[in-house]
Amino acid sequence: MEAGLSWTDERVDLLRRLWEDGQSASKIAAQLGGVTRNAVIGKVHRLGLAGRVKPLAGAPVVARKRSAREAEAEPATAAEIAAEAPEPIAITSHRPAPDFPPAPPAAAVDTVPLAVSERVTIMDLRESMCRWPMGDPTTPEFRFCGGRSITGLPYCTHHAQIAYQPAAERKRDRRVAGFR
DNA sequence: CCCTGATTCGC
DNA sequence: GCGAATCAGG
Numbered sequence: 001m002e003a004g005l006s007w008t009d010e011r012v013d014l015l016r017r018l019w020e021d022g023q024s025a026s027k028i029a030a031q032l033g034g035v036t037r038n039a040v041i042g043k044v045h046r047l048g049l050a051g052r053v054k055p056l057a058g059a060p061v062v063a064r065k066r067s068a069r070e071a072e073a074e075p076a077t078a079a080e081i082a083a084e085a086p087e088p089i090a091i092t093s094h095r096p097a098p099d100f101p102p103a104p105p106a107a108a109v110d111t112v113p114l115a116v117s118e119r120v121t122i123m124d125l126r127e128s129m130c131r132w133p134m135g136d137p138t139t140p141e142f143r144f145c146g147g148r149s150i151t152g153l154p155y156c157t158h159h160a161q162i163a164y165q166p167a168a169e170r171k172r173d174r175r176v177a178g179f180r
Numbered sequence: 181c182c183c184t185g186a187t188t189c190g191c
Numbered sequence: 192g193c194g195a196a197t198c199a200g201g
């Protein structure tokens with residue numbers, strides 16, 4: 001299956017989109033599979049795509065990259081949003097991990113089909129939409145919940161409940177868990 | 181030492 | 192055209 005890997009139209013197209021979205025060459029190479037970051041960079045140059053907005057440190061200072069503060073004020077890449085969206089977990093000492101990579105609870109999907117039908121890509125994400133990350137940010141399948149977010153919060157009612165849990169409840173759960 | 185992209189050059 | 196090796200740098 002992995003035999004004839006080459007720069008097919010599909011792979012080149014994916015390369016283009018990921019590169020223009022600010023993904024690093026190594027990340028892109030990992031997603032494409034069968035190629036190294038050198039191959040990706042080489043291809044990018046041959047395609048004339050080199051020179052984009054600098055996503056992270058490590059690039060020659062040609063154009064100024066967005067500062068961490070700017071990125072926080074107005075996230076631009078999926079990675080940036082993914083890195084900050086699941087952050088807000090006040091009150092409690094720690095938050096439960098978002099439904100990352102594998103864990104798409106089939107049961108939940110089956111029970112609440114409407115809840116998962118709104119997932120959107122960064123391109124369709126609007127200010128009023130839930131920014132709960134779904135999937136691996138380094139993957140093209142990455143999506144955001146996209147549900148209607150609560151005014152003033154980055155999440156919909158469902159994900160806000162997961163993100164913001166009362167300290168009291170968690171405390172109780174911990175004791176039940178039998179630690180200490 | 182981790183990472184970044186840029187360039188070279190044999191294939 | 193391709194990409195490993197290498198370079199230059201954060």
